[in-house]
Amino acid sequence: MVTINPKIETKNLNVWYGDHHVIKDVNLKIFEKIVTAIIGPSGCGKSTFLMTLNRLLDLNSDVHVEGEVLLDGRNIYEPRLDLIEVRRRIGMVFQKPNPLPKSIYENVAYGPRVHGIKDRKVLGGIVETCLQDVVLWDEVYDRLKDSAFELSIGQQQRLCMARALAVKPDVLLMDEPTSSLDPAATAKIERLVRVLGKDYTIIIVTHNMQQAARVSDLTAFLYLGKIIEYGDTRSMFEKPREKLTENYIIGKFG
Amino acid sequence: MKYQSPKERVLPYLFSVPAIILILASISILLFVGTGGVLAINWEMVSKSVLKGGIFEPIVGTLYLLSGTMAISLPIGVLTAVYLVEYAPKGRTNRIITQAMNNLAGVPSIVFGLFGYSFFCRFLGFGISLLSGWLTLTCMVLPIVIRGSQEAIRMVPKTFREAAEALGASKWRAIRDLVLTTAAPGIATSTILGISRVAGETAAILFTSSVFLMRGLPSTPFDPVMVLTYHIYVLLVTSPSPVLDRVFAMALILLGLVVVLNILAYVVRLYYRKRKRW
Numbered sequence: 001m002v003t004i005n006p007k008i009e010t011k012n013l014n015v016w017y018g019d020h021h022v023i024k025d026v027n028l029k030i031f032e033k034i035v036t037a038i039i040g041p042s043g044c045g046k047s048t049f050l051m052t053l054n055r056l057l058d059l060n061s062d063v064h065v066e067g068e069v070l071l072d073g074r075n076i077y078e079p080r081l082d083l084i085e086v087r088r089r090i091g092m093v094f095q096k097p098n099p100l101p102k103s104i105y106e107n108v109a110y111g112p113r114v115h116g117i118k119d120r121k122v123l124g125g126i127v128e129t130c131l132q133d134v135v136l137w138d139e140v141y142d143r144l145k146d147s148a149f150e151l152s153i154g155q156q157q158r159l160c161m162a163r164a165l166a167v168k169p170d171v172l173l174m175d176e177p178t179s180s181l182d183p184a185a186t187a188k189i190e191r192l193v194r195v196l197g198k199d200y201t202i203i204i205v206t207h208n209m210q211q212a213a214r215v216s217d218l219t220a221f222l223y224l225g226k227i228i229e230y231g232d233t234r235s236m237f238e239k240p241r242e243k244l245t246e247n248y249i250i251g252k253f254g
Numbered sequence: 255m256k257y258q259s260p261k262e263r264v265l266p267y268l269f270s271v272p273a274i275i276l277i278l279a280s281i282s283i284l285l286f287v288g289t290g291g292v293l294a295i296n297w298e299m300v301s302k303s304v305l306k307g308g309i310f311e312p313i314v315g316t317l318y319l320l321s322g323t324m325a326i327s328l329p330i331g332v333l334t335a336v337y338l339v340e341y342a343p344k345g346r347t348n349r350i351i352t353q354a355m356n357n358l359a360g361v362p363s364i365v366f367g368l369f370g371y372s373f374f375c376r377f378l379g380f381g382i383s384l385l386s387g388w389l390t391l392t393c394m395v396l397p398i399v400i401r402g403s404q405e406a407i408r409m410v411p412k413t414f415r416e417a418a419e420a421l422g423a424s425k426w427r428a429i430r431d432l433v434l435t436t437a438a439p440g441i442a443t444s445t446i447l448g449i450s451r452v453a454g455e456t457a458a459i460l461f462t463s464s465v466f467l468m469r470g471l472p473s474t475p476f477d478p479v480m481v482l483t484y485h486i487y488v489l490l491v492t493s494p495s496p497v498l499d500r501v502f503a504m505a506l507i508l509l510g511l512v513v514v515l516n517i518l519a520y521v522v523r524l525y526y527r528k529r530k531r532w
Contacts, residue, residue: 056416056419056420059416059419061344084422084423084424085422087419087420087421087422091420091421094413094416094417096413098413098416098417100414100417100418101414101432101435101436110418110423110431111421111422114418114421114422114423114427115422160417163417163421164420164421167421
């Protein structure tokens with residue numbers, strides 16, 4: 001494990017939904033250009049944690065966040081911050097593929113358009129590169145004008161990844177990106193995560209431990225809103241330090 | 255077969271009676287006005303000025319009145335709905351506004367007419383004019399447009415907004431690009447239905463906007479206008495022996511207008527429901 005400056009660091013992060021305390025004092029350092037998995041049983045706050053990192057949690061009312069999330073050392077919860085720029089730098093892929101009700105092309109071009117790119121040539125270039133990055137280009141290059149809903153679920157999820165990449169983020173948050181996919185589509189996404197993990201800082205939430213083992217370099221085990229264990233993926237799966245982690249990994253609960 | 259008590263067996267028939275009455279009533283209205291109108295109507299009458307015994311100005315005047323009302327109520331209604339659903343804090347104020355709006359929908363149209371007369375015509379000095387009519391009818395249509403738009407906006411999957419905002423779109427940008435475009439058919443439908451509701455309105459324009467006779471069509475929004483409903487009303491009430499074929503012709507056109515609007519709303523909804531893929 002390299003000890004460089006973290007890309008993202010949370011400091012005493014706490015989240016409440018109303019009175020329900022979901023994230024409890026989480027201090028976590030996420031390192032650049034590696035894949036970090038967050039595992040844990042459902043309802044333990046994995047997705048909530050992920051959505052605090054790009055402040056998408058703000059969309060819900062009745063949510064209260066305390067503590068800091070530092071992106072390259074700067075707190076993204078500070079009042080006068082450019083949220084749009086933060087969201088550009090931290091992309092997100094959701095649990096269920098959520099293409100926009102637009103064409104395949106427009107789905108990828110939407111982000112760049114939002115950030116002010118108007119030139120059609122530039123947009124076309126971005127669309128092609130991003131679709132190639134997610135290995136979707138060859139499947140869709142001749143029907144870019146079709147609705148994104150014409151694609152299979154697996155293709156939709158890769159389209160959503162391309163859409164996230166199109167705004168040139170540094171970080172990619174992935175919230176159980178394969179939970180609604182079949183094994184073949186899952187394998188494709190996992191391969192992508194491995195490849196993209198060399199260029200992007202990826203944080204992937206999953207309840208599938210084999211997946212965490214396959215794709216990630218570091219793993220954090222989150223249980224009831226607390227980080228129980230965090231470290232090198234292989235050693236965590238082979239030799240967990242905590243009893244709780246071991247019980248979860250061998251399937252005693254979850 | 256399952257045993258049913260005699261009461262259980264009779265009740266369905268009993269309950270169907272009002273439904274049958276309703277159907278018969280609407281069929282007879284259609285037949286009555288329809289045959290009367292069809293027998294009376296001809297192109298010459300439709301295209302000729304009222305001054306020469308035609309009904310041209312009231313037809314076009316009605317269209318003026320309705321299209322203006324639509325143009326005013328649509329943006330106001332949509333903005334209000336967006337505000338109520340997306341921006342206004344969900345609390346007592348929101349509930350009070352919504353409740354006030356529902357009550358507004360139940361206010362008798364003559365009251366709207368009185369309000370329009372005293373506020374738009376007198377207080378704001380618009381006089382008996384197309385503009386006063388637009389504004390008065392807008393007050394009547396708005397609750398329908400707003401409620402329909404609210405529904406349509408709420409139906410837009412939350413995932414669209416999430417996806418857009420996660421890419422860095424501002425809240426308004428996401429609403430504009432995704433929520434409004436997705437809700438557009440629903441908004442259009444409710445606006446058309448609202449307009450068809452006031453197409454036959456008489457009381458609200460009685461003293462705000464319409465006159466029985468004038469030369470030609472209004473040339474500015476500050477001119478009064480001749481309208482089908484009001485024209486029918488005056489013909490029936492004031493003349494000792496009304497010329498019924500003109501009345502029937504105008505009633506038929508009015509009926510046709512409402513039917514067309516309703517069909518239009520239905521078609522819009524159907525077309526987009528078929529295309530909807532999420």
